[in-house]
Amino acid sequence: MKKKVFIGLLLFWSCSSFAQKTESYFPPEELTTVGAYYYPEHWDEAQWDRDLQKMAEMGFEFTHFAEFAWAQLEPEEGVYDFKWLDKAVGLAAKHKLKVIMCTSTATPPVWLVRKHPDVLITREDGTQYDHGSRQHASFSNEFYREYAQKMIAELAKHYGDDDRIMGWQLDNEPHSNVDYGDDAQQRFRQWLKKKYKTIEALNDAWGTNFWSGTYRDFSEINIPQHKQWGMNLYQRLDHSRFCDYETSSFLDEQAETIRGYASPKQWITTNYIPMYDARFIGASRELDFISYTRYMVYGEHKGIGPRGYRVGEYSRIAMANDYFRPLTPVYGVMELQPGQVNWGTINSQPLPGAVRLWLWHVFAGGSQFTCTYRFRAPIYGYEQYHYGIVGPDGVTPTRGGLEYQQFIDEVKQLRRKSSLGETPADYLKRKTAILYDPDNTVAINQNKQTTVWDTEQHVLKYYKALKSFGSPVDFIRDTMDFSGYSVIVVPAYQQMSLDLVEKLTDYVKGGGNLIMSCRTGHQDELGHLWEAKHAEPIYELIGSSIEFYDLLRPYAPDTIAMDKEKFAWTSWGDILSPNAETETWAEYSGDFYAGKASVTYNQLGEGTVTYVGADSNQGDLEDAVLRKLYKRLDIDIQNYPEGITVEYRDGFGIAMNYADEDYVMDLSDDVEILIGDKLIPTAGVLVWRLK
Numbered sequence: 001m002k003k004k005v006f007i008g009l010l011l012f013w014s015c016s017s018f019a020q021k022t023e024s025y026f027p028p029e030e031l032t033t034v035g036a037y038y039y040p041e042h043w044d045e046a047q048w049d050r051d052l053q054k055m056a057e058m059g060f061e062f063t064h065f066a067e068f069a070w071a072q073l074e075p076e077e078g079v080y081d082f083k084w085l086d087k088a089v090g091l092a093a094k095h096k097l098k099v100i101m102c103t104s105t106a107t108p109p110v111w112l113v114r115k116h117p118d119v120l121i122t123r124e125d126g127t128q129y130d131h132g133s134r135q136h137a138s139f140s141n142e143f144y145r146e147y148a149q150k151m152i153a154e155l156a157k158h159y160g161d162d163d164r165i166m167g168w169q170l171d172n173e174p175h176s177n178v179d180y181g182d183d184a185q186q187r188f189r190q191w192l193k194k195k196y197k198t199i200e201a202l203n204d205a206w207g208t209n210f211w212s213g214t215y216r217d218f219s220e221i222n223i224p225q226h227k228q229w230g231m232n233l234y235q236r237l238d239h240s241r242f243c244d245y246e247t248s249s250f251l252d253e254q255a256e257t258i259r260g261y262a263s264p265k266q267w268i269t270t271n272y273i274p275m276y277d278a279r280f281i282g283a284s285r286e287l288d289f290i291s292y293t294r295y296m297v298y299g300e301h302k303g304i305g306p307r308g309y310r311v312g313e314y315s316r317i318a319m320a321n322d323y324f325r326p327l328t329p330v331y332g333v334m335e336l337q338p339g340q341v342n343w344g345t346i347n348s349q350p351l352p353g354a355v356r357l358w359l360w361h362v363f364a365g366g367s368q369f370t371c372t373y374r375f376r377a378p379i380y381g382y383e384q385y386h387y388g389i390v391g392p393d394g395v396t397p398t399r400g401g402l403e404y405q406q407f408i409d410e411v412k413q414l415r416r417k418s419s420l421g422e423t424p425a426d427y428l429k430r431k432t433a434i435l436y437d438p439d440n441t442v443a444i445n446q447n448k449q450t451t452v453w454d455t456e457q458h459v460l461k462y463y464k465a466l467k468s469f470g471s472p473v474d475f476i477r478d479t480m481d482f483s484g485y486s487v488i489v490v491p492a493y494q495q496m497s498l499d500l501v502e503k504l505t506d507y508v509k510g511g512g513n514l515i516m517s518c519r520t521g522h523q524d525e526l527g528h529l530w531e532a533k534h535a536e537p538i539y540e541l542i543g544s545s546i547e548f549y550d551l552l553r554p555y556a557p558d559t560i561a562m563d564k565e566k567f568a569w570t571s572w573g574d575i576l577s578p579n580a581e582t583e584t585w586a587e588y589s590g591d592f593y594a595g596k597a598s599v600t601y602n603q604l605g606e607g608t609v610t611y612v613g614a615d616s617n618q619g620d621l622e623d624a625v626l627r628k629l630y631k632r633l634d635i636d637i638q639n640y641p642e643g644i645t646v647e648y649r650d651g652f653g654i655a656m657n658y659a660d661e662d663y664v665m666d667l668s669d670d671v672e673i674l675i676g677d678k679l680i681p682t683a684g685v686l687v688w689r690l691k
Contacts, residue, residue, distance in 0.1 A: 022267075022288065022289060022329045022330045024265070025166075025167070025265075025267050025288070025330070025368075026330060026368040026369065028650075029415065030415065031363075031411055031414055031415055031650060032363055032367060032368060032369060032370065032411060033061045033062060033368070033369045033370075034059070034060055034061060034062075034359075034369070034370050034371070034372075034404065034407070034408050034411070035060055035061060035062035035063055035064060035097075035098075035100070035369065035370075035371040035372075036055055036060050036063055036064070036371065036372050036374065036375040036388075036389050036404075037063070037064040037067065037335075037371065037372065037373045037374040037375060038051065038052065038055065038063045038064065038065065038088075038374070038375045038376070039065075039067075039068075039069075039374065039376075040065065040084065040085070040087075040088040041069050041072045041084070042376075042378065042381075043376065043394070045084070045087070047394055048087070048088055048091050049091050049094075050394070050395075051375065051376060051390075051394055052088075052091050052092050052094075052095050052097060053095050054390065054394075054395070055095070055097060055375055055389070056095035056096060056097055058389065058397065058401065058404070058405045058408070059404075059405055059408035059409060059412070060097065060375075060389075060404075060408070061096075061097065061098065062097055062098040062099065062100060062166055062369075062371070063092050063097050063098075063099055063100070063375070064099070064100045064102065064169070064334075064371055065085060065088055065089070065092075065099055065100070065101060065102065066085060066101055066102045066103075066104055066155075067102040067104065067106070067169065067172050068104060068106060068107040068134065068172070069085070069102075069104050069107075070104035070105070070107055070108055070109050070151065071107070071109035071110070072084065072085075073085070073104060073151065073154075073155065074109060074151055074154075075109070076111055077111060077112070077115070080151075080154050082155075082158050089159075089162070089164055089165070090164075092164065093164045098164065098165075098166040099164055099165050099166065100165075100166060100167050100168070100169050100371070101155070101159050101165050101167075101168050101169070102168070102169045102170075102172065103148075103151075103152050103155065103168065103169070103170050103171060103254055103258075104151070104155075105137075105148050105151075105152070105170070105171045105250075105254065106134045106135050106171050106172040106173075106174075107134045108131075108136075108137045108144070108148075110131045112147065113130075113131045113136075113137070114131070116143055116144070116147075118141060118143065118181060118182070118183070119137045119138060119141045119143060119144040119147075120136055120137060120138065121136055121137065121138045121177075121178070121179045121181070122138070122179055122180045122181040122184075123180060124180055124225060124226065124227060126180070133382075134172070135172075135173075135174075135175060138177060138179040138181055138183070138184060139177035139179075139246045139247055139249075139250040140177055140179045140181065140183050140184035140187050140188075140246050141179070141181060141183045141184070142183050142187075143183075145250060145253065148250075148254070149253060149254070149257050152254055152257045152258060153257050153260075153261070156168075156257060156258045156260065156261035156262055157261050160258065160261030160262040160263060160266065161261070161262075161263050162263075163263070163265070165266055166266065166267070167266050167267035167268065167269060167288075168258055168262065168266060168267070168268045168269070169269060169270060169271060169291075169334065170251050170254045170255060170258075170268065170269070170270040170287075171250075171251065171254070171270055172270075172271065173271055173272065173273050173293055173335075174247050174250075174251060174270060174272065174280070175247065175273075175278075176240070176243040176244050176246075176247055176278060176280060177243050177244075177246040177247045177250070178243050179243075179246075180223055184223065184246075185222065185223055187242075187246070188221070188223055188239065188242050189218045189219065189221055191242045191245060192218055192221060192238065192242075193218045195238075199215055199216065199217055199218060202215065202218075202221075203215060205234060205526050206232055206234040206235055206238075207232075207234060207528065208232065210232075211230070213232055221235075223239055224236045224239050226239075233446060233447055233527070234526070234527055236446060237439075237442065237443055237446065237527060240442055241279060241439070244278065244279040244280040244283070245279075245280070245283075247280040248279075248280040248283040248284045249284075251270055251280075251284040251286070251287065252284045252285060252286040252287075255268045255284065255286035255287055256286055259286065267288040267289065268286070268287055268288050269287055269288060269289055269290055269291050269332070269334075270284070270287060270290065270291070271291045271292060271293050271334030271335060272290060272291070272292050272293065273292070273293050274292050274293075274294065274316075274319070274320040274323060274324070276323065276436075276438055276441060276456055276459070277438050277441040277442050277445065277455075278438055279438050279439055279442075281324075281327070281438070282327035282328065288329075289328040289329050289330045289331055289332070290324060290327060290328045290331055291324075291331055291332040291333060291334040291369075292320050292324055292331070292333055292334065293333070293334055293335035293336075293373075294316060294317055294320055294333060294335070294336055294337070294358070294362075295335075295337045295341060295344075296311070296312030296313070296316060296317070296337055296350070296354070296358055297309065297310060297311070297312050297337065297340075297341070297344075297348055297349075297350045297354065298341050298343070298344025298345070298346075298347060299344040299345035299346035299347065299348070300344065300345060301313035301316065303643075303658065304642060304643045304658060304659050304660050305659070305660025305661070306660065307351055307660055307682065308643075308658070308660060309346075309348060310348055310349065310350050310351035310354060311350070311351050311354050311357070311658050311682065311683055312350075312354065312358070312658070313658075314642075314643050314645055314656075314658035315460060315463065315464055315467070317358060317361040317362060317365070318361065318365070318463075318467060318645055319460070319463060319475075320365075321361075321362065321364070321365025321366065321367070322365065322463075322472075322473045322474060322475055323436075323475040325365060325366050325474065326474045326475060326476050326477075326480070327477075330368045331366070331367055331368065332367050332368050332369035332370065332371070333362045333367050333369070333370045333371065334371050335371065335372065335373040336358055336359065336362060336370050336371070336372050337350070337355065337358065337372070337400075338355060338372045338373070338374070338387050338388055338389055338398065338400040338401065338404065339355060339387030339388075339398050339399060339400030339401075340385070340386075340387045341383075341386050341387065342383050342384060342385035342386040343382075343383065343386070347385070350400070351682065351683050352399060352683070353403065353681075353682075353683035353684060354683045355399075355400040355403040355404065356403040356404075356406055356407050356683075356685065357656055357657075357658070357683045357684070357685055359403070359404065359407040360407065360654060360656060360685045360687070361645065361656050363411070363649065363654070364645075364647035364649050364654040364656065365647060365649070366649055372389065372404065373386075374386070374388045374389075375388055375389045375390065376388045376389075376390055376391075376392070376394050377390070377391050377392045377398070378392075379392045387400055388401070389401035389404055410675050410687075413674070413675070414652065414674065414687070417674075417689070420650050420651030420652070420689065421651035421652060421653070421671075421672075421688075421689025421690040421691075422651055422689075422690045423648045423651060424648070424690070426636050427470065427472065427648055428472070429486070429635055429636070430469060430470060430471040430472065430630075430635055430636075430637060431471065431472045431473075431474070431484075431485060431486070432466050432471045432472070432473050432474075432485060432486075432487045432488070432489065433473070433474045433475070433476045433482070433484075433485040433487070433488045433489070434459065434462065434463060434466075434473060434474070434475050434476070434488070434489045434490075434491065435476055435477075435478065435488055435489070435490045435493060436459065436475045436476070436477070436491075436493075437477060437478065437493070437495070439495065440455075440492065440493055440494050440495050441455045441456070443494060443495055443523075443527055444492060444494050444519065449551060449572075450551040450571055450572065451554075452554050452570050452571040453571045453572060453615070454571075455492055458491055458492050458517070458519075458571075458615050459491045459492070460619070461491075461615075461616065461619030461622040461623075462489050462491050462515070462517070462619075462622050462626070464619060464623075464642070465619065465622055465623040465626045465627075466489070466626065467640075467645055468623070468638070468639065468640050468641070468642065468644075469626070469627075469630065469637035469638055469639075469640075470637065470638035470640060470646050471637070472647065472648070476488075478500050478503070482503070482504075482507045482512060483507075483510075483512075485512070486511075486512065486513060486633070486635070487512075487513045487514075487515070487629075487630075487633070487635070488504075488507070488512060488513070488514055488515070489514075489515045489517075490504070490514060490515065490516045490517065490520055491516075491517040491520075492517055492518065492519040492520060492615075493516070493519075493520045493521065494519050494520065494521075494522050494523055495523045495524065495525055495526075495527055496520065496521045496523070496524070496525070496537070496538070497524060497525040498524070498537060500525075501521065501537050501538060501541065504541060505540065505541055505604070507607070508541065508604045508605060508606075508607035508608065508609055509604055509605025509606060509607060510605065510606060510607065511605075511606035511607050512607045513607050513608045513609075513610075513629070513633060514541070514607070514608070514609045514610070515609075515610045515611075515612065515625070515626065515629065516538070516541070516542060516609060516610070516611050516612070517611075517612045517613075517615070517622075518549070518572045518573065518574045518612065518613050518614060518615055519572060519574075519615075520535070520538065521535045521537055521538035522534065522535050533545065533546075534546050534548070534549075535574075540604070541602070541604065541609050542576075542582075542600060542602055542609050542611040543578060543579045543581065543582035543600060543602025543603075543604065543609065543611075544576045544577055544578040544579060544582055544597065544600045544602070544611060545576070545577045546574045546575065546576060546577075546613075547575045547576070547577050547593075547596070548575050549572060549573060549574045549575065550572075550573045550575065550591075550593070551571065551572060551573075552569070552570045552571070552573070553570075554570060556570075557569060557570040557617060558570075558573075558588065558589065558590040558591055559588075559589040559590060560586050560587065560588055560589060560598045560599070560614055560616070560621060561586060561587055561588075561589045562585055562586035562587075562599060562621070562624060562625075563585075563624070563628070565624065566589060567586075567614075567616045567617075567618075567620050567621035567624070568616065568617040568618065569614045569615060569616045569617055569621070570615075570617055571615045571617075572614065572615045573588065573598060573613060573614040573615075574598070574611075574613035574614070575588065575593050575596045575597075575598070575613065576596065576597040576598065576600055576611065576613050577596075577597070578597050578600045578602075579602075581602075581603070582600050582601065582602045583600065583601040583602075584597040584599070584600055585599040585600060585601050585610070585625065585628065586598045586599035586621070586625075588614075597613070598612075598613045598614050599611065599612050599613060599614075599621075599625055600613075601629075601632075608629075608632075608633075610625060610629050612625050641659060641663065642659065643657065643658035643659030643660070644656070644657055644658070644659060644663050644680075645658065646665075651689055651690070652674070652687055652688070652689050653667075653671070653686075653687065653688045653689065653690075654685065654686070654687050655680060655685070655686040655687075656680075656684075656685055657680040657681065657682055657683065657684045657685075658682075658683075659682060660682060661682065662679055662680065662681050662682070662684075663679075663680045664678055664679050664680070665678045665679075665680060665686055666678075667688060670690060670691050671688045671689065671690055671691065672688060672689055672690075672691050673686070673687075673688045674687045674688055674689060675687035
């Protein structure tokens with residue numbers, strides 16, 4: 001079911017008429033547009049005009065209303081009040097600010113949850129959430145879904161033909177809907193019946209003969225207790241898929257309701273937190289495109305060097321860009337940190353220049369718009385102390401606000417260029433795809449086999465190496481076309497259908513180059529181990545068999561030898577037995593299988609497959625293998641140090657420095673520097689184009 005939904009999404013977004021439609025939303029000559037959240041309901045009405053005027057004077061081109069305003073839009077059941085919002089929209093238009101309108105479903109009003117307490121999420125222990133926060137209502141509750149559509153319909157009727165409204169944001173940062181309420185239980189059973197058709201098919205898929213788990217009817221199935229030891233892994237996996245489906249289908253229903261009233265000029269999106277185990281991202285077919293939220297400095301990421309925590313981990317924006325862009329015709333960033341936040345573990349001040357750096361990084365990935373939460377810093381509520389573009393006085397720009405203003409001015413400078421530059425051929429030749437399916441990540445993470453395995457970090461080892469090469473990267477799904485990529489990395493792709501194995505084989509035989517890593521091809525698409533030798537369906541591809549795999553203790557790492565270098569590993573190692581014609585690139589150095597192959601290189605048809613059997617501790621093995629492969633393939637690479645990221649977008653070269661020291665960019669004489677200088681300081685940006 002999930003696979004069909006995703007295929008439909010890709011087909012829906014691939015048509016040329018839709019591409020033209022998205023171009024009308026965001027004219028290419030504008031490059032990008034920048035906006036800021038504003039909450040009229042939080043401020044004295046007499047201040048609205050001043051605030052929106054200030055927003056426009058700072059260069060912002062749109063604003064964002066009604067995200068959490070259901071209680072103000074519908075103060076009592078069936079009674080709607082749009083007068084206050086009409087005034088705010090009118091004032092925005094007065095100052096030439098377009099408006100993103102939001103559906104407020106993340107915060108139902110108290111009268112609704114008191115009258116219908118069943119709409120609240122029920123936890124696994126049977127207790128319920130309560131009013132007073134956000135995302136506390138269940139997308140699986142039938143009444144909530146139905147009543148939310150009534151409110152959205154009224155909002156869409158009122159603003160659907162309003163030229164001042166540029167588009168719609170559904171909900172806010174939707175998460176997977178995990179609810180143990182009665183409606184969720186019934187909807188889970190219906191979802192399973194639609195997916196499997198018969199109880200016999202479900203029993204086969206779940207392997208319920210194990211531990212006497214066989215079901216006779218769908219009515220006997222309960223939502224699995226995830227905290228109960230030994231629960232059926234496939235039942236848990238399907239439940240997590242169902243929870244993601246509830247989120248994506250709730251968004252689809254909202255979009256369908258809005259589309260019944262909205263002008264074709266208005267687009268519909270939602271803003272996701274980039275989570276790489278979330279199947280609902282990209283699964284809502286009725287959205288026009290998707291956007292994401294990104295915060296960089298809030299205590300959880302150290303960055304590079306002693307000041308790195310003030311700049312952030314450089315891969316966070318880069319990976320979000322490269323993950324979202326292939327999923328959607330265009331994308332935007334709905335929330336980008338404006339400065340210090342209040343909700344992290346340690347809410348440090350960002351380094352001066354960091355906010356501008358993040359804005360340029362979002363732009364460099366291809367984003368069509370960037371919006372920030374929020375224009376005015378809140379003076380009350382849960383997010384008190386969170387910075388805005390202006391401070392709590394509503395007048396004084398913060399440092400982050402001034403950096404937004406600087407970025408806006410710099411984009412306007414680029415808009416004035418009569419012609420764009422060209423993208424270098426060597427940059428395009430380095431274009432690489434990473435084949436990725438969040439379902440694999442969920443499946444691996446619920447059965448890791450070792451405490452030191454980290455799926456996302458494993459993928460990042462390949463991704464960071466590629467970015468250090470100066471490679472443009474796309475995260476792609478197995479339903480997409482592989483032919484546009486000379487190199488595809490397939491990291492830890494544990495669940496793999498025979499159809500996908502065949503598709504990858506055809507890609508390689510036709511001249512493509514694969515890098516496959518450990519934990520790939522162990523299971524079929526149901527998550528069952530093959531009734532064959534371990535991972536046997538990929539043996540032709542990799543030109544090797546896998547004798548066994550090993551998992552080391554954290555206190556006893558071992559090493560792998562390649563080209564007179566040694567690389568430490570701990571978490572996972574596939575011990576390989578290569579065919580006679582397959583090259584061995586690296587061998588295990590220690591323990592009872594010393595001398596056995598850990599990295600192999602196989603020529604198959606017109607292409608190649610490099611298999612990296614181990615997950616190194618620091619990512620240095622993965623980097624070394626990729627470098628060796630690209631040299632073999634005659635693909636020129638750069639050698640950017642960690643924290644230096646370089647992208648091309650619309651003919652502009654953009655270099656960004658997240659490192660803890662200055663970096664001098666090596667540029668040829670045939671470039672025109674537009675912004676910055678070849679010497680890029682920490683948090684600095686350089687923009688150029690070919691003459």
